[in-house]
Amino acid sequence: MRILSSFVEKGSRFYKDHPRYFKILVVAAVSGGSLLAYSSSNSSSHHVTGDSESKKKRIVVLGTGWGASSYLKNLDLASYDVQVVAPRNYFAFTPLLPSVTCGTVEARSIVEPIRNIIKRGGESATFWEAECFKIDAKEKKVHCRPVQKSESKDKEEIIMDYDYLIVAVGARVNTFNTPGVEENCHFLKEVEDAQRIRRSVIDCFEKASLPNISEEEKKKHLHFVVVGGGPTGVEFAASLHDFVKEDISRLYPKVKDFVKITLLEAGDHILTMFDKRITAFAEEKFKRDGIDLKTGSMVVEVTNNAIRTKERSSGEVSSVPYGMAVWSTGIGTRPLISEFMQQIGQTTRRVLATDEWLRVQGSDCIYALGDCASINQRRIMEDIAVIFSKTDKDNSGKLTVKQFQDVITDICERYPQVKLYLKNKKLKGISDLLKDSEGKNNSTELDIEKFKSALSQVDSEMKMLPATGQVAAQEGVYLANCFNQMAEREKNPVGPPRIRGEGRHRFHPFRYKHLGQFAPLGGEQTAAQLPGDWVSIGHSSQWLWYSVYASKQVSWRTRTMVVSDWMRRFIFGRDSSRI
Secondary structure, three states, X not given: OHHHHHHHHHHHHHHXXXXXXXXXXXXXXXXXXXXXXXXXXXOOEEEEOOOOOOOOEEEEEEOOOHHHHHHHHHOOHHHEEEEEEEOOOEEEOHHHHXXXXXXXXXXXXXXXXXXXXXXXXXXXXXXXXXEEEEEEOOOOEEEEEEOOOOXXXXXXEEEEEOOEEEEOXXXXXXXXXXOOHHHHOEOOOOHHHHHHHHHHHHHHHHHHOOOOOOHHHHHHHOEEEEEOOOHHHHHHHHHHHHHHHHHHHHHOOOOHHHOEEEEEEOOOOOOOOOOHHHHHHHHHHHHHHOOEEEEOEEEEEEOOOEEEEEEOOOOOEEEEEOOEXXXXXXXXXXXXXXXXXXXXXXXXXXXXEEOOXXXXXXXXXXXXXXXXXXXXXXXXXXXXXXXXXXXXXXXXOOEEHHHHHXXXXXXXXXXXXXXXXXXXXXXXXXXXXXXXXXXXXOOOEEOHHHHHHHOOOHHHHOOOOOOOHHHHHHHHXXXXXXXXXXXXXXXXXXXXXXXXXXXXOOOOOOOOOOOOEEEEOOOOOEEEEEOOOEEEEEHHHHHHHHHXXXXXXXXXXXXXXHHHHHHHHHHHOOOOOOO
């Protein structure tokens, strides 16, 4: 008994002093293989599998951006085993990134920890701060690596099984393979990008204020170049102008006259996705504010001290010295998406192609949303014969007006370009398709050739959805509702669409509803383009912008912080410290 007691006492002390080794010893003793136990405890990969006792389907969500966060907020977490994988542990309200670059809003005010979003009502998803580098569609696994720094050279690999995979990793900046852009330009896609730009702006002013700097060097250091005339580039240029005019000029009075802001756009106009009235107003305002707007100017190379541009009209190449350059010219494909598209045979596309239910084409259980994917709408002329045959129930070879009207609702739902065509052509009803060029009724029936002729121009109205947070957020809500319904019905994933008469698809296809867009132009003036071709420009639109962006914050915490930042700016001005 004394020997046993002594052994237990020593074992207890050893466990307290070396708990890790004690566990290895116990495993080795039980298994009979100490070498095997030690090896498994230092494995370079970890396989995360589902709970064998749980009947819940596992959903793996890649990303914490607009699409993923919207999906997670609306998903019934109690019905699924949800695993979230992303290299950042927060959601960022990206429309306010230009405000962060100039100190109007603090970076912490526009981010919300993803763990706050995925924990509600006693249910919670699991979050892994890791980066997915491979999707294995055949084995239904994703391969990830932790983003934290590790002492070992090889980071531990995490392999996760899934039943459903939601790909919402977003996109990266498109440099169009322009030499020097990656090395010398700032981007504005992430919160860290905005913080770096803010520090760089202050650095340029501090360099220009040194006593041993010549006037030429001051002009170079204080020349800020923005490449890209889209909403992000225009808003950043306007925010930077206000920052310099209202705050920086007071602190750096000796160098304020050397400041120059240049906006380079390869097209003929800026803000081409907006109404022409907004484009004209923005260009005129930038000229009044002294922002050098150069349209038709394409960047061909960026060095560490100059930008080489080529005029599209004349072909003339010129070099412009700069102090800081911001590149904002659209989105490109992430390496993960490129590799996955090759795997599933979508090599000719820029982003993942999905059907109208956001399911990746070529895969049964993988869905994609946001900037990394686009809906591949079917052309009605490809299915015209099938539509006609299913509508012609009596096999007469003719369609009556009533038969056409009975099926047009399903056709508009399956092919949204039909609805756009009817709206844009201002047709009063479907029977108008049966009229001739003079507007007279020439028939009460349609054969297949007349049917094709009536709808031959419909596909011209097809439009790609813009890569915006608004689209991604609506896609997330839609997909979450579909999964909630699937959990309730305990049925298989969505299947192919069917026309009324053989049963309708149980989920309506995704349809984007445009709620409007804003373009802040500086000086407390904003251009707003809302549904119904309603355009508003000026100070009233700026207050509308404030109210909408405050209401769209992901939580009351961020909403309160953003509003308080705006109030602080009105009272004390923008913060110009380098922090």
